[in-house]
Amino acid sequence: MAEERPIEEILNTIGDEHARTVLAAISREPRAAKELSEEVGLSLPTIYRRLELLQEHDLIKQRTAIADDGNHFKMYECNFDSTVISLQDDEYKVRIYRRENLPDRFSQLWDELGTD
Template structure:
């Protein structure tokens, strides 16, 4: 079951049992066109970076920089995918289903809803 975590204090987002994402960092990531394209590309299933590069029609360095920022923010998780031919690659998956941002008297607050898997 998905869980929503309320903000702990202004400009912070409760993102998981032991993590906090800066609300301003989340807004900055969502303001970046390349980061939004990557989020869209991995929203349904985990994908390798080369698949993301092709789908987003972006350069490898651009995709890797954004994936690193998204991963550092705790929005993306990685796993290893092993193919039947013995090859393997790292895949990237979005950790959350939704995020809401609220600007109130106490500052910028966000809530993220974790995916079930």
């Protein structure tokens, strides 16, 4: 699925060096904020601010995980496969190609067919 967003939103988000660092780390595999902090050498408050920024623009998703001792914590992961920036008719556009599962995509396509 491709989704268009205003280029300013995406460029401002990925223009932030710390946001890019966090996004690159979780694109390899999901991680908790503490793991990210240790891996990339940024403070936890900085990590949380960037995670919030990335979530605000729907570039990552979070899920709750359960540790061996029963404690709950958040895991963060990248939720897109790629982005494409294009120039069409003197206007830049950003397309985000999302990761999605097949049943959800089928349901969405079916809904779109029913509305046209």
